[in-house]
Amino acid sequence: MLRPGIRRLRGLRLLGFPPRGSPGCPRSVCSRQGEENPPLSAESRWKDRAETVIIGGGCVGVSLAYHLAKAGMKDVVLLEKSELTAGSTWHAAGLTTYFHPGINLKKIHYYSIKLYEKLEEETGQVVGFHQPGSIRIATTPVRVDEFKYQMTRTRWHATEQYIIEPEKIQEMFPLLNMNKILAGLYNPGDGHIDPYSLTMALAAGARKYGALLKYPAPVTSLKPRSDGTWDVETPHGSMRANRIVNAAGFWAREVGKMIGLEHPLIPVQHQYIITSTIPEVKALKRELPVLRDLEGSFYLRQERDGLLFGPYESQEKMKVQDSWVTSGVPPGFGKELFESDLDRIMEHVEAAMDLVPVLKKADIIRIVNGPITYSPDILPMVGPHQGVRNYWVAVGFGYGIIHAGGVGKYLSDWILHREPPFDLIELDPNRYGKWTTAEYTEAKARESYGFNNIVGYPKEERFAGRPTQRVSGLYETLESKCSMGFHSGWEQPHWFYKPGQDPGYRPSFHRTNWFEPVGSEYQQVMQRVGVIDLSPFGKFNIKGQDSIRLLDHLFANVIPKVGFTNISHMLTPKGRVYAELTVSHQSPGEFLLVTGSGSELHDLRWIEEEAIKGGYDVEIKNITDELGVLGVAGPYSRKVLQKLTSEDLSDNVFKFLQTKSLKVSNIPVTAIRISYTGELGWELYHRREDSAALYDAIMNAGQEEGIDNFGTYAMNALRLEKAFRAWGSEMNCDTNPLEAGLESFVKLNKPADFIGKQALKQIKAKGLKRRLVCLTLATDDVDPEGNESIWYDGKHARPPCPSPTPGVHPNPSPPSR
Numbered sequence: 001m002l003r004p005g006i007r008r009l010r011g012l013r014l015l016g017f018p019p020r021g022s023p024g025c026p027r028s029v030c031s032r033q034g035e036e037n038p039p040l041s042a043e044s045r046w047k048d049r050a051e052t053v054i055i056g057g058g059c060v061g062v063s064l065a066y067h068l069a070k071a072g073m074k075d076v077v078l079l080e081k082s083e084l085t086a087g088s089t090w091h092a093a094g095l096t097t098y099f100h101p102g103i104n105l106k107k108i109h110y111y112s113i114k115l116y117e118k119l120e121e122e123t124g125q126v127v128g129f130h131q132p133g134s135i136r137i138a139t140t141p142v143r144v145d146e147f148k149y150q151m152t153r154t155r156w157h158a159t160e161q162y163i164i165e166p167e168k169i170q171e172m173f174p175l176l177n178m179n180k181i182l183a184g185l186y187n188p189g190d191g192h193i194d195p196y197s198l199t200m201a202l203a204a205g206a207r208k209y210g211a212l213l214k215y216p217a218p219v220t221s222l223k224p225r226s227d228g229t230w231d232v233e234t235p236h237g238s239m240r241a242n243r244i245v246n247a248a249g250f251w252a253r254e255v256g257k258m259i260g261l262e263h264p265l266i267p268v269q270h271q272y273i274i275t276s277t278i279p280e281v282k283a284l285k286r287e288l289p290v291l292r293d294l295e296g297s298f299y300l301r302q303e304r305d306g307l308l309f310g311p312y313e314s315q316e317k318m319k320v321q322d323s324w325v326t327s328g329v330p331p332g333f334g335k336e337l338f339e340s341d342l343d344r345i346m347e348h349v350e351a352a353m354d355l356v357p358v359l360k361k362a363d364i365i366r367i368v369n370g371p372i373t374y375s376p377d378i379l380p381m382v383g384p385h386q387g388v389r390n391y392w393v394a395v396g397f398g399y400g401i402i403h404a405g406g407v408g409k410y411l412s413d414w415i416l417h418r419e420p421p422f423d424l425i426e427l428d429p430n431r432y433g434k435w436t437t438a439e440y441t442e443a444k445a446r447e448s449y450g451f452n453n454i455v456g457y458p459k460e461e462r463f464a465g466r467p468t469q470r471v472s473g474l475y476e477t478l479e480s481k482c483s484m485g486f487h488s489g490w491e492q493p494h495w496f497y498k499p500g501q502d503p504g505y506r507p508s509f510h511r512t513n514w515f516e517p518v519g520s521e522y523q524q525v526m527q528r529v530g531v532i533d534l535s536p537f538g539k540f541n542i543k544g545q546d547s548i549r550l551l552d553h554l555f556a557n558v559i560p561k562v563g564f565t566n567i568s569h570m571l572t573p574k575g576r577v578y579a580e581l582t583v584s585h586q587s588p589g590e591f592l593l594v595t596g597s598g599s600e601l602h603d604l605r606w607i608e609e610e611a612i613k614g615g616y617d618v619e620i621k622n623i624t625d626e627l628g629v630l631g632v633a634g635p636y637s638r639k640v641l642q643k644l645t646s647e648d649l650s651d652n653v654f655k656f657l658q659t660k661s662l663k664v665s666n667i668p669v670t671a672i673r674i675s676y677t678g679e680l681g682w683e684l685y686h687r688r689e690d691s692a693a694l695y696d697a698i699m700n701a702g703q704e705e706g707i708d709n710f711g712t713y714a715m716n717a718l719r720l721e722k723a724f725r726a727w728g729s730e731m732n733c734d735t736n737p738l739e740a741g742l743e744s745f746v747k748l749n750k751p752a753d754f755i756g757k758q759a760l761k762q763i764k765a766k767g768l769k770r771r772l773v774c775l776t777l778a779t780d781d782v783d784p785e786g787n788e789s790i791w792y793d794g795k796h797a798r799p800p801c802p803s804p805t806p807g808v809h810p811n812p813s814p815p816s817r
Contacts, residue, residue, distance in 0.1 A: 045212060045214075046214070046236055046237060046239075047075060047077055047212060047239060048237075048238070048239060048240060049075060049239070049240050049241075050075045050076070050077040050212075050232075050239055050240070050241045050242070051073055051074060051075040051076060051241070051242050051243070052068055052073065052075075052076050052077070052241065052242065052243050052244075052245060052415065053077050053078075053079060053230070053232050053239060053241040053243075053244045053245070054076070054077070054078040054079070054244075054245045054247055055078075055079055055219050055232075055244060055245065055246050055247060055248050055255055056078075056079075056080065056087075056246070056247035056248035056249055056251065056252070056255075057078060057079075057080025057081075057083070057084040057085070057086070057199075057213065057215055058084075058085060058086075058087050058088065058089040058199070058247065058249050058400065058404075059085070059089045059195060059198055059199045059202065059400055059401060059404040060247050060249075060394050060397055060400055060403065060404045060407060060408065061078055061080075061245070061247030061248075061394065062078065062084060062199050062202045062203050062206060062213070062404075063202050063404040063405055063407065063408030063409075064245060064247060064394060064407070064408040064411055064412060065078045065202075065203075065206040065211045065213065065408075066202045066203075066205045066206040066209070066211070066408060067408040067409050067411075067412035068211070068412045068415065068416070069205075069206050069209035069210050069211035070205065070206075070209045071412055071413075071416055073412075073415075073416065074210065075212075076206070076210070076211040076212070077211070077212045077213075077214065077239065077241075078206070078211060078212070078213045078214065079214050079215070079217040079218075079219055079232070079234060080213070080214070080215035080216065080217060081215070081216060081217070081218035081219070081248075081251065081334075082215065082216050082218075082334040082335075083215055083216065083334070083335075084199055084200070084203055084213070084215065085195065085196050085199045085200075085335075086334035086335050087249040087250055087251070087334065087371075088249050088250060088370065088371060088372045088373065088397075088400060089195050089196070089199055089249075089400060089401075090195060090196055090335055091195075091335075091337065091368050091370040092195040092370075092372075092400065092401050093192065093272050093299070093301075093308060093310055094192045094193045094194060094195045094198075094401050095190075095191075095192050095290060095299060095301070095399075095401065095402065096109075096112065096113055096116065096129075096131075096190060096191050096192060096193055096401065096402050097109060097134055097187060097190040097290075097402060098110060098113060098157075098159040098160075098161070098187045098189060098190060099134070099136070099150075099161065099185070099187050099190070101150065101456045102426065103153060103156050103157070103787050104422070104423055104424050104426060105379075105403075105424070105426070105427075106156070106157050106159065107157070107406065107422060107424075108402075108403055108406030108407060108410065108424075109159075109402055109403075109406060110157060110158070110159055110406070111405055111406040111409055111410075112402055112403065112404060112405030112406040113131075113189060113190075113402075113405075115405040115406075115409070116129050116193055116198065116405060117129065117131075119198070119201045119202070119205070120201065122205060123201045123202075123204040123205045123208065124204070125197065125200055125201035125204045126197055126201075127193055127194060127197045127198050127201050128193060128194030128197045128198075129191065129192075129193045129194075129198075130191045130192050130193070130287060131189050131190065131191035132190075132191050132286070132287040132288060132289045132290065132302070133172070133186060133187060133188045133189065133190050133191070133289040133290070134186070134187050134190035134191070134289050134290035134291070134292065135164070135169060135172065135173065135184040135185070135186050135289050135290070135291055135292070136184060136185040136186075136292045136294060137169070137181055137184055137291065137292065137293050137294060137295075137355075138181070138182045138183045138184065138185070138294070139180040139181055139182060139293075139294075139295050140182070140295065141182070142455055142509075143182070143183075143294060143295070143455065144182055144183050145509040145510075146455050146456060146457075146509065147163050147183060147185045148163070148509075149458070149509050150185065150456075151163060152788040152789060153787050153788060153789060154789070155789035155796050156787065156789060159187070159189070160187065160188045160189065161185065161186070161187050162185075162186045163183055163184070163185060163186075164183065164184045164185075164186045165183065165184075166178055166181050166182065166183070166184075168184070168186075169181060169183075169184045172186075172288075172289055173288055173289060173291060174284075175280055175281070175288070175356050175357070175358050176291075176355060176356060177354060177355055177356070177357055186289075190289070190290055191290060191301075192290060192301055193401065195401050198401070198404070202404075202408075214236070217234045217235070217236055218234060218235065219232060219233065219234055219255065219258075220233045220234060220235065221233035221258060222244065222255070222258045222259050224259065224388070224389065224391075228242075228389040228390050228612075229241060229242055229390070230242075230243070230244050230390065230391075232244065242390060243390040243391070243392060243415070244390065244391055244392070245392040245393070245394060245411070246263075246391070246392070246393045246394070246395055247393075247394040247395065248395065249373055249395070249397075249400075250265075250267045250324065250329060250371050250372075250373045251329055252265055252373065252393070252395035252396070253265050253324075253325065253329075254328060254329060256393075259388060259391065261385070261388065262438075263381070263393070263395060263396075263429075264375060264376055264432050264436040264438075264440070264441040265373050265374070265375055265381075265395060265396050265441070266320050266321070266322065266324075266325055266373070266374055266441050266442055266445045267320070267321040267324050267329075267371040267372065267373050267374075268318060268319070268320050268321065268371070268372060268373075268374050268445060268449050269318070269319045269320070269321060269338050269369055269370070269371060270310065270312075270369070270370065270371075270372050271310065271311070271340060271341070271344070271345055271367060271368065271369040272308055272309060272310030272311075272367075272368050273308065273309055273310070273349070273364055273366070273367050273368075274303055274306065274307075274308045274364070274365055274366040274367075274368070275303070275306040275307050275308075275359070275362040275363060275364055275365065276306050276362065276363040276364075276365045277304070277305040277306050278305065278306050278307060278358050278359075278361075278362050280358045281302060281305050281306060281307060281358070282305040287302050288301070288302045291355075291356075292453070293351065293352070293355055293453075294453040294455075295351075295453075296311075296348060296351030296352060296354075296355060297311055297312045297313070297348055297351075297452065297453040298310060298311040298312070298348045298351065298352055300352060300355075300356065306362065306365075307356070307358075307359065307362065309352050309359075311345045311348030311349070311352075312348075312449060312450065312452035312453060313344055313345050313347075313348060313449075313450065314450045315446040315447050315449060315450030315451070315464070316450070317344050317345075318344070318446060318449050318450055319341070319344065320442055320445060320446060321338075321371055322442060324371075325438055325441075325442070326438075337368060337369055337370050338369045338370065338371070339369065340367035340368075340369045341369065342367065372397075372398055372400075373395065373396055373397065373398070374396065374398050374445040374448060374449060375395075375396035375398075375432075375441075375445070376432070376436065376440065376441050376444030376445060376448065376465070377444065377448060378398050378445075378448035378449070378452075379396070379398075379426055379427055380394065380395065380396045380397045380398075380400075380403060380407070380427055381393050381394075381395050381396045381427065381428075381429035381431075381432075382394050382407055382410065382411060382424070382427040382428075382429065383411070383414065383420070383427065383428055383429055383430075384414075384429075384605060384609075385429050385430065385605075386429075386430045386601040386602075386604055386605035386608070387605075387608075389609075389612065392411065392415070393429050394407055394411060395429075398448075398449075409421075410422075410424065417573070417574075418572075418573055419572035419573055419574060419576070419578070419733070420572075420733050422733060422734050423728075423732040423733040423734045425598070425599075425602060425728065425732070425733075428601075428602050430600075430601035430602050430604075430605055431488065431598065431601075431602075433488070433489060433600070433601060435468045435469050435470045435489035436468075436489070437468070437469075439465070440465040440468055441465075443464040443465035444462075444464055444465045446464065447462055447463075447464035447465070448462075455507075457507035457508065457509065458507075458509070458785040459494075459507065459785070460507060461485060461486060461505060461507075462486070466486060466491065467491050468489045468490075469489075470488075470489035470490045470491075470536075470625070471490070471491050472490065472491070472492075472533055472535035472536075472628055472688065472691055473535070473628050473688050473689060473690065473691025473692045473695075474533050474535070474628075474691050474692060474695055475491055476692075477692055477695065478493055478533065478709070479491070481493075481496055481497070481709065482494070482495060482496040482497065482709070482711060483495050483496075483497070483503065483505065483514065483711075485712060487536045487597040487598065488536060488597045488598055488600060490535065490536035490597060492533060492535070492536050492597075492711075492712060493532070493533055493709065493711040493712065494514070494711045494712050494713050495514045495517050495518050495521065495711045495713045495714065496517060496521065496708075496709045496710070496711055497517055498517070501513070501516075501517060509782065510781050510782055511781055511782070511783065514713060518711070518713045518714050518717065521708075521709070521710035521711060521713075521714035522710075522714045522717050522718060524634070524706075524708050524710055524714075525633050525634045525677050525679055525710055525714065525718060526634070526635075526679065526718075527634070527635070528634050528635070528636055528705055528706045528707065528708070529632065529633070529634035529635070529636040529637045529639075529640055529702055529705050529706070529707045530632075530633055530634050530707070530708055530709065530710035530714075531630060531631065531632055531695065531698055531699065531702075531707065531708075531709055531710070532630070532631040532633070532709070532710050532711065532712070532715060533628075533629070533630065533631075533691075533695075534629035534630065534631045534683060535627075535628045535629050535688070535691065536597035537594050537595065537596065537597060537624070537629050538594065538595040538596065538597060538599060538600030538601075538603060538604070538622075538624050539592065539593070539594055539622075539623045539624045539626075539627050539629075539685070540592070540593040540594075540595075540603075540604060540607070540620060540621065540622055540623065540624075541590070541591070541592060541593075541619075541620075541621045541623050542590070542591045542593060542607075542618055542619070542620050542621075543589055543590040543591065543618065543619050544589065544616070544617050544618035544619050545589065545617050545618075546616040546617040546618050547589045547590070547591060547616075547618050548589060549616060549752075550607075550610070550611055550614065550616040550618050551568075551583065551591065552750070552752035552754065553610065553614065553752060553753075553754055553755065554570050554606075554607060554610055554754065554755065555568035555569065555570060555581075555583065555754060556568065556569050556570075556571055556737065556745065556746040556747065556754050556756065556757070556760070557569065557583075557745050557746065557747055558747050558750050559583070559585065560583060560584070560585045560657075561585060562585045562586075562587060562588055563585065563586075563658060563659060563660065564584070564585060564657055564658055564659060565582055565583065565584040565585075565657045565658070565659050565672050565674060566582070566583055566657060566745075567580065567581075567582055567583075567745050568580070568581055568582070568583045568745065569581075569731075569737055569742060569745055569746070570603070570606060570607075570755065571736075571737065571754070571755055571756030571757075571759075571760065572733060572755070572756055573755060573756055573759060574756065574759050575736045575737075575756040575757075575759035575760040575762075575763050576732075576733050576734065576735060576736050576756070577727065577731040577732060577733065577735055577736065577737055577740060577742070578603075578606060578733060579595060579599055579602070579603045579606065579727060580595070580596075580725070580727040580731065581593050581594060581595045581603065582594045582672070582674065584659045584670075584672055585659075586659065586661075586670065592659075592670065592685070593607075595727075596726075596727060596728070598728065599727065599728075600622070600624055604620075604622055607620060608620055610755070625688070626687070626688060627685050627686065627687065627688060628685075628686055628687065628688040628690065628691035628694075629683055629684065629685050629686075630683070630684045630686075630691070630694060630695060630698065631675060631676070631677075631681060631682070631683050631684075631715075632681055632682050632684065632698060633675040633677045633679045633680065633681030633682075634677075634679055634680065634681065635679065635680060636702070636705040636706075636707075637675075637679075637680050637681050637682065638650075638680060639705060640698065640701050640702040640705055640707060641664065641682060641698070641701075643701045644664045644665045644697055644698065644701050645662055645663060645664050645665075646663075647660065647662040647663075647671075654671075654673055655673065656673055656674070657672075657673060657674060658672075658673050659671065659672045659673075664684060664694060664697065664698070665693070665694065665697035665698075665701075667686060667690050667693060667694050667697070668686065668687070668690075669684040669685060669686045669694070670684075670685040670686075671683070671684055671685075672685070676715055676718075676719050676724060677715055677718040677719060677722075678718055678719060678721070678722030678724060679718070720774075723741075723774050725740055725741065725742065725772075729786060730772055731772075735772075736760065736763055737760070738760065738763060738764060738768055738771075739768050739769075739770055739771045739772060740771075740772050741771065741772045746760065748760060748761060748764070775790075
């Protein structure tokens with residue numbers, strides 16, 4: 001156990017550092033030493049009514065208060081249990097980056113940085129923002145491939161990003177050991193900010209625009225009212241709120257429990273180390289860029305005239321604060337730290353000393369070990385929560401500083417305009433459900449923390465915590481024959497392997513072991529007949545005297561006649577595609593709605609909200625876990641199924657998009673003549689417990705026709721070749737249905753004034769500025785995965801990035817993918 005006093009630890013000298021419970025001294029705290037303690041609260045006012053109550057005074061909650069108030073919302077109130085920044089904000093390392101491997105969160109990062117650049121001028125509060133840029137280091141060929149892969153996506157955004165050579169890296173960071181470095185991914189404008197000063201500047205802005213920030217004001221009770229408002233109880237009294245936003249950091253679970261929700265969050269311990277002055281650093285003429293050694297799994301930046309570096313240890317060594325999940329957060333915990341544990345991170349310390357040799361002579365003056373909150377997949381949960389009216393969340397921020405500005409703006413826009421400003425479904429809090437147990441959350445949080453710097457392959461799968469309780473009736477039958485993918489808790493076959501084929505998980509940026517088997521499955525469906533497990537589909541039953549009126553209000557398409565199905569889209573008020581579902585009219589006034597697995601609660605929340613808001617007399621039931629689904633597709637699908645049912649399946653009797661209740665091998669099913677493959681086919685909805693028997697019957701009946709399995713990879717290839725759109729790919733909240741080529745599903749002349757109708761009429765009248773097209777690419781090893789930049793005639797099809805920074809170069813030619 002380390003004790004105060006100078007010691008040497010494998011080359012590093014440790015100066016006195018604080019014992020457990022002391023706040024440590026990152027720049028965010030050191031910069032305030034000698035100042036008087038700020039008052040606990042500058043507000044003595046109290047309000048009985050509020051439009052929005054935000055619970056939690058970290059940088060995310062304060063950012064939301066700032067943005068709502070600045071946008072003109074009256075009666076914005078933030079309640080903090082102790083003082084602003086208490087929790088995880090105050091001890092954060094404060095890193096800021098434009099980079100994100102996905103395309104949506106880059107918008108959040110971009111907005112945050114641009115806000116932080118001007119916040120000091122706007123509020124008069126110093127924020128301590130440094131922007132020396134950042135370099136991600138590649139020391140293996142696969143990392144170079146990853147950088148190239150990321151460069152294919154970079155031109156979606158205005159942010160600069162470049163692959164740089166080792167010579168340029170050494171010029172920018174002259175203290176590096178260059179022996180293993182192959183390339184770098186450079187983002188100008190990246191850097192770090194003082195989290196405390198940032199939060200105080202946002203708080204000053206929030207007050208300037210009229211928000212009330214009250215602390216200490218712990219929330220003791222939340223009581224929903226029948227009209228959708230909330231009674232928020234505190235020691236200062238009760239407050240009536242039109243909506244509440246849980247932004248309580250590692251206290252978010254406690255807030256959720258007040259209303260019966262178990263948010264899948266868990267605090268993890270994260271350590272970083274601060275050195276004293278290093279002569280070689282002090283002698284530099286300019287600040288070093290932030291460094292990220294991906295194989296060493298640590299970040300490193302300049303801290304005054306020393307260095308600060310923080311590792312992400314493996315899932316076996318990292319520590320979760322699981323006692324806080326089982327027993328709750330200690331009541332007084334706010335600006336405390338955990339005891340440091342250098343042994344846990346020593347291999348990363350040694351990697352840092354190898355990469356930056358001056359660290360071997362450096363003295364450690366502080367080790368900060370504080371709690372940060374993880375969701376299972378490391379991404380925050382942002383937005384309205386399904387099943388609870390007017391309850392919003394902004395929780396689970398593993399990287400709260402870079403997300404705070406953008407998420408505050410994103411949520412503010414959504415609250416004020418009744419729709420998300422752009423697609424960000426990966427942060428939807430409703431991506432989790434009842435299947436997300438505490439055991440699953442811990443297993444995934446460990447994995448996510450340990451995988452912080454893992455290579456980000458396309459089609460990545462992560463295996464901790466699997467399987468959940470969400471397995472179809474075919475799981476035991478198929479698991480030894482296929483590579484399973486994870487879809488909202490479900491296990492679903494991605495592709496099947498035959499004897500002699502490599503069955504392992506082999507992710508790659510090039511064609512890999514699944515390519516040929518998927519090609520065979522494609523031919524199977526095109527030439528013969530295939531079976532696919534579609535049980536993860538989200539499935540809802542809607543009935544009641546107002547069911548037709550509700551669906552006519554929700555969907556841009558007409559309501560199908562009894563016994564028929566159609567493809568329908570829910571639009572936002574601005575006319576963008578919020579969701580795509582199949583709507584089957586099973587009996588007069590009773591409907592089966594089906595959506596993709598990743599959209600289950602995302603879509604259900606929208607439907608329920610509109611039903612309540614409009615006062616529709618309907619019953620809405622989520623039957624996703626009750627029903628299994630088998631898809632049978634291919635030219636022989638009718639022949640195989642006809643052997644198992646007395647129902648006439650001929651083309652003129654069982655028509656395309658018709659739905660019927662019938663028996664297949666004496667098993668009751670709802671059969672819909674539809675297939676996402678674009679081939680002749682049916683989807684068979686049945687009791688989940690009947691899946692294995694139904695599957696066996698179909699496979700036995702199809703032996704003469706050469707029946708076989710196929711998975712979602714083959715289905716995706718088949719639907720792409722038919723130009724079938726997929727929500728989340730070719731359409732989402734960033735696109736309207738006209739530019740996505742969905743005109744045949746949008747009935748602007750139907751009598752009902754469906755959501756988005758008026759906006760869509762205006763869009764159509766003004767004319768489209770873009771439209772979806774299909775491209776065929778000639779490639780023999782690297783295939784497009786989606787969201788790549790498009791080049792034409794040597795030029796990028798979207799506006800170019802800002803002028804390059806001197807001495808670095810963007811990807812010099814169009815990508816090969």
